[in-house]
Amino acid sequence: MAAKKKSEEIIPTIKDIPNLYNILSEEERSYLLDNHTTLAYKKNDIIYRESDKPTGLLCLGSGKVKIFKEGVGRREQIVRMASAPDFIGYRALFAEDLHIAAAEVIEPCTIFHIPRTVIYKLMQTNPALSMTFMKSMAKELGFARYRTVTLTQKHIRGRLAESLCVLKEVYGYEEDGQTLSVYLSREDLANFSNMTTSNAIRTLTTFVNEKVLAVNGRVIKILDEDTLEKISRLG
Amino acid sequence: MAAKKKSEEIIPTIKDIPNLYNILSEEERSYLLDNHTTLAYKKNDIIYRESDKPTGLLCLGSGKVKIFKEGVGRREQIVRMASAPDFIGYRALFAEDLHIAAAEVIEPCTIFHIPRTVIYKLMQTNPALSMTFMKSMAKELGFARYRTVTLTQKHIRGRLAESLCVLKEVYGYEEDGQTLSVYLSREDLANFSNMTTSNAIRTLTTFVNEKVLAVNGRVIKILDEDTLEKISRLG
DNA sequence: GTAAAACAGTGTTATATAACACAAATTTAA
């Protein structure tokens, strides 16, 4: 959080995407290194919007991103929280569709852009690369299925508890082993959990009263992970 | 529907899965023909269950299948309705996961089973095959995202209207150009639309009163497709 | 450094939909 820390941060390179770089041959690696661009985004930047056409593969080298769809009456539904190293926006690329969700920066990002033709060429010669994307997408589809059920069937407490558990999985804790390593508005928390902002606030308060969480502004500490998971499971 | 018709039906072969067969070389085709099995399932058969381990790729050659997850308090959520020729159960295969949903036969099926090693071997030599599965899965993920939003945000009328539109897309009409070519219980309709059976029945009745549908038992005619789509869109 | 905007928090009310309970009709099985 300290401003000083930021200036010391080392900028990642595409070599830091192991799922991508590690499986390439020497020749493929140099082809990739010569044929990608590195982009820097700051907080609140939009990386792509709903109905944009994908131009290539995006790899999140550092930073945090939320992926969301606009629903009924502008109400937004966050469908995924991405962390580095992750692929983003590749569903639309491989489906040969337009984007069906938007991506917005939550914490400053380094993103590698690999043009469609480049990544397709690599996939032609390297079957393992296709398998990587396939596996990644299959995991996401599994998660999407799981969430469809829980967001429609669990009660408010269960939905919020589950979202917090997911955030813990994706971003982990700070050094203290308790503080969630994301800094989200109540509204984002609500949009990730399919509820109104008021209800997210209220439910957060009950979790604090029950000593499951400690909350200080947007800083959330998970005091009792087991109970949180239990609340999530029982809906 | 006539019993006689059934006995005349020709049994499909794996050549009838164009997304798979058409993109293979002669050599690959004969390898595939020698290394798959054809299975027949009847109504209400379970093809696989939640937490089963996938053993290979399943291709639906004929028939109709529902894919569902069990949610809170045994309540089932239908996440997909499959029609021939479709791949089924391949998400778990490629994610190297257990199945996270179950598949049940709605109308008698012919299914081709291609062992994991066989399909992986083909994917090693044929990059286009990987792309086929990738595209298929990307489309499904898009659909899943879309549904998450509508099932959580649309009202009951919009959800049921949307489900009927989806069924029309997937299974189409009978020869009369109006009758939905699936025969589902009210409960299945409800489980596909995230509502109780009573509410599915009631809402169906209001659609009949509004002359959008005509219903005779489980036979549903869509009288006014435009209005149905409008109801679906407006939520 | 101040004004404006966005966000957090809380109480109250309204409402969509689940839950329940039962009757009638249809299908299944013995």
Add this chain to the structure above:
DNA sequence: TTAAATTTGTGTTATATAACACTGTTTTAC
């Protein structure tokens, strides 16, 4: 071919959660 089970249909009640309306507090921008 009769009984049992399942499915369909309808009315009533209960309740979870959205919607609304404010106030106080941060953050942002000029």
